[in-house]
Amino acid sequence: xxxxxxxxxxxxxxxxxxxxxxxxxxxxxxxxxxxxxxxxxxxxxxxxxxxxxxxxxxxxxxxxxxxxxxxxxxxxxxxxxxxxxxxxxxxxxxxxxxxxxxxxxxxxxxxxxxxxxxxxxxxxxxxxxxxxxxxxxxxxxxxxxxxxxxxxxxxxxxxxxxxxxxxxxxxxxxxxxxxxxxxxxxxxxxxxxxxxxxxxxxxxxxxxxxxxxxxxxxxxxxxxxxxxxxxxxxxxxxxxxxxxxxxxxxxxxxxxxxxxxxxxxxxxxxxxxxxxxxxxxxxxxxx
Amino acid sequence: xxxxxxxxxxxxxxxxxxxxxxxxxxxxxxxxxxxxxxxxxxxxxxxxxxxxxxxxxxxxxxxxxxxxxxxxxxxxxxxxxxxxxxxxxxxxxxxxxxxxxxxxxxxxxxxxxxxxxxxxxxxxxxxxxxxxxxxxxxxxxxxxxxxxxxxxxxxxxxxxxxxxxxxxxxxxxxxxxxxxxxxxxxxxxxxxxxxxxxxxxxxxxxxxxxxxxxxxxxxxxxxxxxxxxxxxxxxxxxxxxxxxxxxxxxxxxxxxxxxxxxxxxxxxxxxxxxxxxxxxxxxxxxx
Numbered sequence: 001x002x003x004x005x006x007x008x009x010x011x012x013x014x015x016x017x018x019x020x021x022x023x024x025x026x027x028x029x030x031x032x033x034x035x036x037x038x039x040x041x042x043x044x045x046x047x048x049x050x051x052x053x054x055x056x057x058x059x060x061x062x063x064x065x066x067x068x069x070x071x072x073x074x075x076x077x078x079x080x081x082x083x084x085x086x087x088x089x090x091x092x093x094x095x096x097x098x099x100x101x102x103x104x105x106x107x108x109x110x111x112x113x114x115x116x117x118x119x120x121x122x123x124x125x126x127x128x129x130x131x132x133x134x135x136x137x138x139x140x141x142x143x144x145x146x147x148x149x150x151x152x153x154x155x156x157x158x159x160x161x162x163x164x165x166x167x168x169x170x171x172x173x174x175x176x177x178x179x180x181x182x183x184x185x186x187x188x189x190x191x192x193x194x195x196x197x198x199x200x201x202x203x204x205x206x207x208x209x210x211x212x213x214x215x216x217x218x219x220x221x222x223x224x225x226x227x228x229x230x231x232x233x234x235x236x237x238x239x240x241x242x243x244x245x246x247x248x249x250x251x252x253x254x255x256x257x258x259x260x261x262x263x264x265x266x267x268x269x270x271x272x273x274x275x276x277x278x279x280x281x282x283x284x285x286x287x
Numbered sequence: 288x289x290x291x292x293x294x295x296x297x298x299x300x301x302x303x304x305x306x307x308x309x310x311x312x313x314x315x316x317x318x319x320x321x322x323x324x325x326x327x328x329x330x331x332x333x334x335x336x337x338x339x340x341x342x343x344x345x346x347x348x349x350x351x352x353x354x355x356x357x358x359x360x361x362x363x364x365x366x367x368x369x370x371x372x373x374x375x376x377x378x379x380x381x382x383x384x385x386x387x388x389x390x391x392x393x394x395x396x397x398x399x400x401x402x403x404x405x406x407x408x409x410x411x412x413x414x415x416x417x418x419x420x421x422x423x424x425x426x427x428x429x430x431x432x433x434x435x436x437x438x439x440x441x442x443x444x445x446x447x448x449x450x451x452x453x454x455x456x457x458x459x460x461x462x463x464x465x466x467x468x469x470x471x472x473x474x475x476x477x478x479x480x481x482x483x484x485x486x487x488x489x490x491x492x493x494x495x496x497x498x499x500x501x502x503x504x505x506x507x508x509x510x511x512x513x514x515x516x517x518x519x520x521x522x523x524x525x526x527x528x529x530x531x532x533x534x535x536x537x538x539x540x541x542x543x544x545x546x547x548x549x550x551x552x553x554x555x556x557x558x559x560x561x562x563x564x565x566x567x568x569x570x571x572x573x574x
Contacts, residue, residue, distance in 0.1 A: 073544065074517045074565045076363045078390050078406055080383045095394075095404060096367045101516065103365050103404065105392075107382075117382060117390065119365055119406055121516055121565075130543015130568045131508060135473040186422040221418060229388065229408055230361045232519050234565050236541040252550075252558045254523040256417015257360065259561055261548075263539075271539045274546055276563055278361045278408075278521050281417045 021199040022167060023208065027054070029062045029090060036062040036090035040083060040110075046162040049082035052116075052228050053211025054164065059106045059118045060207055062090040067102035067122035071203040075120040076232040083110040100127075125203060125238055138265040139247045144192040147171035150214070168212050169196045179219030187216035187250040187258075192243045201239040201266070209244055210262050210275035216250040217258070217281065224282055226258075231277040242267030248275075256281040308486035309454060310495065314341070316349045316377060323349040323377035327370060327397075333449040336369035339403075339515050340498025341451065346393045346405045347494055349377040354389035354409035358490040362407040363519040370397040387414075412490060412525055425552040426534045431479040434458035437501070455499050456483045466506030474503035474537040474545075479530045488526040488553070496531055497549050497562035503537040504545070504568065511569055513545075518564040529554030535562075543568040 026041040038061075044054040056077045064072065089109045096103035101123050108116040141147065150170040154161050171192045172178060178189040193209055194201065201209065210233045215226040245265040250258045262275035313328040325348075331341040343364045351359065376396045383390035388410050395403040428434065437457040441448050458479045459465060465476040480496055481488065488496065497520045502513040532552040537545045549562035 076406060076517070076519065078383070078408065080390060095401060096365070103367060105404070114382060117392070117406065119363060119404065119517075121365065125542070128542035128544065131540060132542055133474075133540045134538065135471055136538035184422055187420075230363070230519075232363065232517075232563070234544075234546055234563075236539060236544060251421065251423035252523060252561060253418060253420045254558065255412070255415035255419055257415065257521075257523060259521055271541065274539060274563075276519070276521075276561075 019197055021195070022197050023057070023195055023199050023205055027057045027061050029058060029065065036065075036092065038062070038088050038090060040085045040088055042085040042163065044164045044167060045085065046164055048084055050085070051164040051211060052077065052079055052231060053208040055083070055108060055116055056118065056211070056231065057204060057208045058088070059090055059108050059116060060120060060204060062092055063104040063106050063118065063120050064122055064204070066092045066094055067104050069102055069122035069124055071123055071125040071238070072207060072233070072235050073101070073121045073123050073125075074232065074234050075118060075207060076230065078117045078230050079115075079228050080117065081113055081115050083108070083115040086110070088115070100124075125235070134271055136263065136271060138245050138269055139190045141173040141190060141192070141245065144171050144243055147173050147192060150191065164212075167196060169194050170213065178216070181220055187220055187253070188248065189213050189216050190247040191245075193246050194243050200241045201244055203235050203238045206235055206239065206264055206273040207233045209246060209264055210273055211277070213246055213248050213262070215279070216248050216260055217253070221281065226279045226281055229278045229280055231275065233273055233275045235273050237266070237270055237272045239264070239266035239272045240268045240270070244272070253281070306484055308482070309484050310344070310482055310486050310492055314344045314348050316345060316352065323352075323379065325349070325375050325377060327372045327375055329372040329450065331451045331454060332372065333451055335371055337372070338451040338498060339364065339366055339518060340495035342370070342395060342403055343405065343498070343518065344491060344495045345375070346377055346395050346403060347407060347491060349379055350391040350393050350405065350407050351409055351491070353379045353381055354391050356389055356409035356411055358410060358412040358525070359494060359520070359522050360388070360408045360410050360412075361519065361521050362405060362494060363517065365404045365517050366402075366515050367404065368400055368402050370395070370402040373397070375402070412522070421558060423550065423558060425532050425556055426477045428460040428477055428479070428532065431458050431530055434460050434479060437478065451499075454483055456481050457500065465503070468507055474507055474540070475535065476500050476503050477532075477534040480533050481530050487528040488531055490522050490525045493522055493526065493551055493560040494520045496533060496551055497560055498564070500533055500535050500549070502566070503535050503547055504540070508568065513566045513568055516565045516567055518562065520560055520562045522560050524553070524557055524559045526551070526553035526559045527555045527557070531559070540568070
C-alpha cells in the first residue's frame with residue numbers, strides 16, 4: 001500500500017496511511033556518548049511500572065545496534081527493580097564479536113540503579129541455513145473473529161485494565177480454560193494477539209509479545225502478584241504479517257516458583273519464538 | 288553411614304567409606320585476590336573440550352559463594368569459545384544484592400579470553416514458601432535395572448565414548464526412540480542418570496545433569512556437531528538421593544537452530560529442574 005501523497009487528500013476508497021507505530025516510537029533508542037538513552041512511555045505500564053516485555057524490547061534495540069545484526073536469536077532478562085516512566089540509560093557491552101553470532105550484555109539504568117540486566121545472542125535469521133523439522137503444532141483455536149477480546153472480558157468483569165493491555169488486541173477462544181483450570185490441568189492461556197494500532201509483528205517485537213499475555217495463574221490462584229524473575233526468548237523466525245497465535249503454560253509450580261513456557265506462531269503457522277520465564281507468586285497485597 | 292575409624296580397618300560387613308567425589312573435586316574453586324580460580328579436569332571432556340554443564344557448575348560454585356546463598360534458582364550460560372583443560376579464572380559481579388534473591392554475573396576466562404558468560408539468581412530453596420501444583424508427570428520408563436547402559440550401547444556400536452560419559456551412569460529404556468524418531472515425532476531422549484562414583488545429586492549438580500545427556504538429534508540427523516549457544520536451568524528443588532530421571536526433547540528445529548527442553552525428576556518423583564538450551568546444527572566435519 002502506498003501512503004497518500006504528501007499534503008494531498010487520500011483518494012476516495014483508499015485506506016488511511018498507517019498511523020505511527022507506538023511500539024516503534026516507544027522503543028526508540030538514541031546514542032549519547034558511551035551509552036544509549038530511551039524514554040519509557042506510560043502507555044506500556046502495569047500500574048506504575050512498564051511491562052517487562054516492553055523494557056526488554058528497548059534493551060534489545062540498543063543491543064542489535066551495537067551487534068550490527070538484524071535479529072535476536074536468544075535474549076535473557078533478569079528483572080531487578082521496576083523503573084517508572086521517563087528516561088533510562090542502557091549500558092551495553094559486546095563481549096563476543098563474531099562472524100555470524102554476536103553476544104551482547106546490557107544494563108537498563110534509571111536513577112543510578114540497574115533495573116534490568118540482559119544477555120543476548122544476535123545474528124541474521126535470513127542468512128541461516130540448516131535442517132528444519134517441527135514436531136510441535138500450533139494450538140487449535142477458532143479464528144480471531146470467533147474469539148473473545150480479553151479487554152472486553154476484563155472490563156465486563158469490572159476489573160481494572162492495565163494500561164499495557166490497550167496496546168494489544170488479544171483474543172481468547174470462547175471455551176478458554178484460562179483462570180479456571182481443573183485439578184490436574186496445567187495453568188494455561190492461549191489466544192490470538194497483535195498490536196492494536198496495526199503495527200505488524202517482527203523478530204524484535206516477538207520479545208514483547210512473549211510477555212504480553214496475562215499470567216497463566218491469574219484468576220486461578222489467590223496470587224496478588226506474579227513478578228518475573230527471569231525471561232528468556234528464543235527467536236526462530238521473522239513473523240509474517242498478521243495475527244500471532246500464542247500459548248503459555250505452567251506445569252511446575254513449586255513453593256511459589258513457576259515457569260511460563262510460551263510459543264508464538266505466525267499467520268502462516270510457523271513457530272517464530274519460544275519463551276520461558278521464571279516467576280514467583282507473591283501473596284495478595286496486605287496478606 | 289559413619290566413615291570407618293581413622294586408620295582402623297572397616298568392620299566386617301560395613302560398606303567402604305565413600306570415595307572422593309569427582310564432581311566435588313573437579314568443580315572446586317579457590318579465591319585468589321579479586322578473582323576465583325578453578326582447574327578444568329580432562330575427565331569431563333568431549334574430545335579436547337570440557338562438557339558445558341561441567342563448566343557451568345564451576346561458574347555456579349563461585350557465584351553461590353559470592354551470593355552467600357545455597358541454591359541456584361535460575362542460571363543462564365552463553366558459550367563463547369571452548370576452553371581446554373587446566374586453569375581458568377572466574378570473574379564475578381554481584382549486580383543485585385537482595386534479602387532473598389541475589390543476582391550474580393560471571394565470566395569464565397582462559398588464556399585471556401572469555402569462554403563462558405553466566406547470569407544467575409541465587410537463593411535458598413529450603414526457605415521458600417508458596418503454593419505448589421505440578422501438572423507435569425515424570426516419563427514412564429522401566430526401572431534402571433531393566434534399562435540399557437548408554438555406555439554399553441555406544442561401545443557395542445563401535446562408537447567412540449566421550450570421556451565425560453564415563454562420569455555418569457546413564458540408562459535408556461530398551462524401547463527408547465532416541466536416535467531413530469519417526470517423521471512426526473519430537474527428537475527425544477529419556478533415561479535414568481546418576482554419577483558413576485556414588486556422588487549424590489544436588490541443586491548444584493543439577494546444572495551439570497541438565498547437559499549430561501547426548502544431543503536429542505544425535506544419530507537421527509546427519510549432524511556433525513550440535514554446539515550449545517545458550518543454556519538456562521531453573522532449579523525447583525534439592526534432589527533426594529538416588530537416581531534422577533531425565534527427559535530432553537526438541538520440537539522446533541528451524542534452519543539448524545533448535546531448543547532442547549529438559550526435565551529432571553528425583554527418586555521421589557519430584558521435579559527438581561527444568562532446562563532449555565539453544566543449540567545449532569553444524570554439518571559433519573569436512574561436509
